Amino acid sequence: MLRDAWLMARKDLRIELASKVTIGQILPFGALVLILFGLAVSPDLTVLGTDRRSVLAQASPGLFWMAVLFAALLTLGRSFAIESADGKLDALRMAGLDPAGIFLGKMLAVTAQLAALEIVLGFGAFVLYNAPLARPLQLIVVVIAATTAITSAGTLYAALGSGLRVRDTLVPLLVLPVLAPVLLAAALSTEAAVFGESSGGWPWTLLLGVFALLYVGVGMLAFGPIMEES
Amino acid sequence: MAPRVVVDLRSAISVINQFPALAGIDLQVTEGEIVLVQGPNGAGKTTLLRLCAGLATLAGGSGTVLDHDLDHAEPRRRLRREAGLLAHETYLYDELTVEENVSFWAEANRVDPTTIDPVLDRLELGERLRGVRVGDLSAGQRRRTSLAVLVCRRPRLWLLDEPHGGLDRAGRDLVDDLIRHAVRFGATVMLASHDLDRATAVATRVVTLAGGRVADSGVRHADVTDDRERPLDERVEDHDAP
Amino acid sequence: MNRTTGSRLTRRLGALAVVTMAIALAFGLVFSPPEVAQRDAVRLMYLHLPTIAVAYLGFFITMVGSIVYLRNGSVFWDLVAGAAAEIGVVFSVFLIVSGALWGKPTWGVYWQWDPRLTSTTVMFLMYLGYLALRRLDLPPDVRSRRAAILGIVSFGNVIIVRYSVQWWRGLHQGQTLGVDTQLDGLMLFSLFLSLVAFLLVAAWLLIHRFRVAWLEHQLTRIGFERALAERRGDLGGGRVGEEAR
Numbered sequence A: 001m002l003r004d005a006w007l008m009a010r011k012d013l014r015i016e017l018a019s020k021v022t023i024g025q026i027l028p029f030g031a032l033v034l035i036l037f038g039l040a041v042s043p044d045l046t047v048l049g050t051d052r053r054s055v056l057a058q059a060s061p062g063l064f065w066m067a068v069l070f071a072a073l074l075t076l077g078r079s080f081a082i083e084s085a086d087g088k089l090d091a092l093r094m095a096g097l098d099p100a101g102i103f104l105g106k107m108l109a110v111t112a113q114l115a116a117l118e119i120v121l122g123f124g125a126f127v128l129y130n131a132p133l134a135r136p137l138q139l140i141v142v143v144i145a146a147t148t149a150i151t152s153a154g155t156l157y158a159a160l161g162s163g164l165r166v167r168d169t170l171v172p173l174l175v176l177p178v179l180a181p182v183l184l185a186a187a188l189s190t191e192a193a194v195f196g197e198s199s200g201g202w203p204w205t206l207l208l209g210v211f212a213l214l215y216v217g218v219g220m221l222a223f224g225p226i227m228e229e230s
Numbered sequence B: 001m002a003p004r005v006v007v008d009l010r011s012a013i014s015v016i017n018q019f020p021a022l023a024g025i026d027l028q029v030t031e032g033e034i035v036l037v038q039g040p041n042g043a044g045k046t047t048l049l050r051l052c053a054g055l056a057t058l059a060g061g062s063g064t065v066l067d068h069d070l071d072h073a074e075p076r077r078r079l080r081r082e083a084g085l086l087a088h089e090t091y092l093y094d095e096l097t098v099e100e101n102v103s104f105w106a107e108a109n110r111v112d113p114t115t116i117d118p119v120l121d122r123l124e125l126g127e128r129l130r131g132v133r134v135g136d137l138s139a140g141q142r143r144r145t146s147l148a149v150l151v152c153r154r155p156r157l158w159l160l161d162e163p164h165g166g167l168d169r170a171g172r173d174l175v176d177d178l179i180r181h182a183v184r185f186g187a188t189v190m191l192a193s194h195d196l197d198r199a200t201a202v203a204t205r206v207v208t209l210a211g212g213r214v215a216d217s218g219v220r221h222a223d224v225t226d227d228r229e230r231p232l233d234e235r236v237e238d239h240d241a242p
Numbered sequence C: 001m002n003r004t005t006g007s008r009l010t011r012r013l014g015a016l017a018v019v020t021m022a023i024a025l026a027f028g029l030v031f032s033p034p035e036v037a038q039r040d041a042v043r044l045m046y047l048h049l050p051t052i053a054v055a056y057l058g059f060f061i062t063m064v065g066s067i068v069y070l071r072n073g074s075v076f077w078d079l080v081a082g083a084a085a086e087i088g089v090v091f092s093v094f095l096i097v098s099g100a101l102w103g104k105p106t107w108g109v110y111w112q113w114d115p116r117l118t119s120t121t122v123m124f125l126m127y128l129g130y131l132a133l134r135r136l137d138l139p140p141d142v143r144s145r146r147a148a149i150l151g152i153v154s155f156g157n158v159i160i161v162r163y164s165v166q167w168w169r170g171l172h173q174g175q176t177l178g179v180d181t182q183l184d185g186l187m188l189f190s191l192f193l194s195l196v197a198f199l200l201v202a203a204w205l206l207i208h209r210f211r212v213a214w215l216e217h218q219l220t221r222i223g224f225e226r227a228l229a230e231r232r233g234d235l236g237g238g239r240v241g242e243e244a245r
Helices: A002-019 A021-040 A055-095 A099-128 A136-161 A167-195 A201-227 B045-053 B073-082 B098-108 B113-122 B139-153 B169-184 B196-202 B232-237 C008-031 C040-072 C075-107 C115-135 C140-170 C185-233 C239-244
Strands: B005-016 B019-030 B034-038 B058-065 B083-086 B157-161 B188-192 B205-210 B213-216
Touching: A002 A021, A002 A055, A002 A099, A002 B098, A021 A055, A021 A099, A055 A099, A055 A136, A055 A167, A055 A201, A055 B073, A055 B083, A055 B098, A099 A136, A099 A201, A136 A167, A136 A201, A136 C140, A167 A201, A167 C115, A167 C140, A201 C140, B005 B045, B005 B188, B019 B045, B019 B058, B019 B188, B019 B213, B019 C185, B034 B045, B034 B169, B034 B196, B045 B058, B045 B083, B045 B157, B045 B188, B073 B083, B083 B139, B098 B113, B098 B139, B113 B139, B139 B169, B157 B169, B169 B188, B169 B196, C008 C040, C008 C185, C040 C075, C040 C115, C040 C140, C040 C185, C075 C115, C075 C140, C075 C185, C115 C140
Parallel strands: B034 B188, B034 B205, B083 B157, B157 B188
Antiparallel strands: B005 B019, B005 B058, B205 B213
16 A cells, blocks of 8 residues: 555656646745735734734734645646546556555645645745744644645545546535635644744644544545546 | 356446446457457447456446456456556556656556566667657557556456557557467457458457447457467466567 | 325425424514513524524435445435435525524624634535535446545534634634523423424425435436437347448
């Protein structure tokens, strides 16, 4: 199973290296979203209170994760477009790859690409929104937990929509309500990490971790029935 | 000893998009045969091959292929690993090179990586073409790449959908050679083709499909194999040996 | 063949639902007293709380049907799952609308980020996705299998969404609809009565919806039999030899 996962992940990353769709198209898109948020929420508004932060800085954790979510949708779509083109799902079934391994492999590759996007987008949010960074280590833990939560559920739902003509419109409808608690938890725990608030961060990070574990399990189980079809 | 039956379909019905593509097929294929499946467009040739590959499912009737019962998911899964299908789709990743594609599918099929190079050479994909992205290949070259994957897999049952399509003369000769070679080493072949002259020359039997049923199951007229007394394991072992 | 999806059972059930609903209305609107703080607005509770029960019950049945379908491929349970999800979605709409209407007199605004309203809205959108998947023109077994996976996972999501939103709003909790209302005996009775009425209506709808789906299923089967017979008819005649060339 792990062998199959590693094989799939390596193949997907090699395709990305050859085609550069994530770096060349999805990353600039994510950056654009960050800038558009800045235009939508005026940078001159400030929050009442002792810190006198700008509204943009205050909302930066949530806005950052929204941009990541949009980018994740595109990355997931791309990841499954590769497989559904030219009958490759048939070939994967003929090869007898372990469905759980395929799930883990696809998820791993998407996670790697999303992590790369997050580093750049995170830096962008830090600069553009003038956000503080009180606890970098905590932030790293939060980002890892949230990213796995997004990609585990995302990979499962993208697979449910794979091979459909309406994939591009259906998958966001399926996956965004599911990721609503992830967005909530990611934004709140990131808030705690960047503003250095003492309360409320870790339980939400824990929720992200539990969510990710749950979905990795469900995804590994569900990929068998999803792959098994004509 | 009676020859082993590889494909045994009885009143098999198979449905594609709620259409009964196979409407009750009765067909037996024994080991070592090269069966040409012919018939008009929409006769059910492709579905028949997919059914024998374990990809399509039975909606009625019964069938076993390579002793795997088509009615159940688990035997169908095992069948898929033993059968090889050359379909209209190439099953290739456009972004990857010929070599990367063949190695990926070889590894996915748990094929010994040292067999890849000889196969690429045999299909004239070595040297110049191996580093070329599949997206940049001509249709014939892609076909050869798909064939390379198939040959690497060493299936016991070859299912070839229009194997001559898109290939030049040399390529077609190569396909025929591969088919004969495979059968000599214990495999069984079913092919669907519109290139009837060529396909009839290589086939040992012609089966005619019409309206999702067998209109004529043909007569076996020639034998390619000469070593069918040897035990199967041995034959499978040196399949594709130099 | 029946011209309607009605039967003696559903007609009796329907009549019972109408009568119960009428009594529940009388109790809800007339006999039960207004509340001290919310006054007459509290009567929205008799609409709001039963719809919650029905919506969640519908999605629960969808999950059960999906599990059974994945286990044994029973078309019956697949269709039950689909019909129950439709009921769940319809009652979620009632739930959201009645919540917003109740919010106006209680909070002064239609929408507050109340945990129940927020999570119900997310749940509603989630099951719209489920129904969208069910409507796709796919091979039936592919569609049913994917829908079943979605039907199971979605119910888990409902729980996750519900508790995470509650936890989130728990940080700055305002007044929640219904929960802190003081209920006297008559009000409790009215609530119970309207719950029964809503369950009866939902059961009636579910049976009819299921029967329609079942008839559709039979229709595709008949269509398939016909297509099969037609295709077999292709074999006869001299056409075959000609076309084969």
